[in-house]
Amino acid sequence: MSGWVRMKPAAVYPLDEAEPYCRSEASRRLVRAYLAWRGAETGAIPRKNGLDLPRLGPVMEHMVLSAVSKPDKCLYRLAGEEMKARIGMNPVGRNYYDFVPPERVEQARRAMNMVIDTPCGFRAEIDQRYSDGRSRRIECLGLPLASDDPTVDGxxxxxxxxxxxxxxxxxxxxxxxxxxxxxxxxxxGFGVDERFEDVIAAPSV
Incomplete structure (x- = not known):
């Protein structure tokens, strides 16, 4: 894969220590809400159909819900209004993997499958490029939800x-x-896959 390099996770930590790592209020609220949902489920993975989404309050405009059906689907089911406005489109119904460069698709699938199979979560910082030549750094924090839909793995x-x-x-x-x-x-509460690596574009020299 010329032009691409591998990157190991920068840190591993338990959910109840995640909030200080978060750089946005949306991520901090999601961590707090997820801890409450897990407590109500006596430690089990919260079920998507049982979510108390109002607990997230105004940061719902920054939330995204994806349905993973292995091996090749990660469909947007919900996208917050602020997120849709920022990227200039409504991704609901689209497959996330269709937006990923071919060189990274395998690793993108592995990342999403890791979240529902281990299960575990992640926090990522992502540089996004826009059509007017500008860029923004995005924080994305993802946590798994159990599925009652036989066509969705998680x-x-x-x-x-x-x-x-x-x-x-x-x-x-x-x-x-x-x-x-x-x-x-x-x-x-179930460990993490410490073998996981991202595939990213090699830095310019």
């Missing part, structure tokens, strides 16, 4: 929020591309 609820974002209403055109620059794994 769901992932994400926060998806710009780090230090501009005032609401300032848009940058269509999303053109994205690059993971940091990933941390979150142990929700």
């Amino acid at each position: 769901f992932i609820l994400f926060s998806d929020c710009e780090i230090g974002r501009a005032e609401p209403g300032l848009r940058q055109g269509m999303l053109l591309g994205a690059q993971v620059v940091r990933r941390e794994l979150i142990d929700i």
Whole structure:
């Protein structure tokens, strides 16, 4: 894979220690809500159909829900209004893997499958490029939800929020591309896959 390099997770930590690592209020609220949902389920993975989404309050506009059906589907089921406005489109119904460069598709699938199979969570920082030439760094924190749908292996609820974002209403055109620059794994009680590696574009020299 010329032009691409592998990157190990930068950190591993338990869910109840995740909040200080978060760089957005959306991610912090998701961590707190997930801990409460797990407590109500006596430690089991929260079920998608039993979620108390109002607990997330105003940060719902930054939330994304994806349905993973192995081996090749990660469909957007829900996308918050702020997220849709930022990327310049509504991804609901689309397959996330269709937006991933061919060189990274295998690793993208492995990352999503890891979340529902281990199960575990992750926090990633992602540089996104837009059609007006600008870029933004996004924080994405994903946690698994159990599925009652026989066609879905598991769901992932994400926060998806710009780090230090501009005032609401300032848009940058269509999303053109994205690059993971940091990933941390979150142990929700079942361990993590310490063999996991991202595939990222090699730095320019």
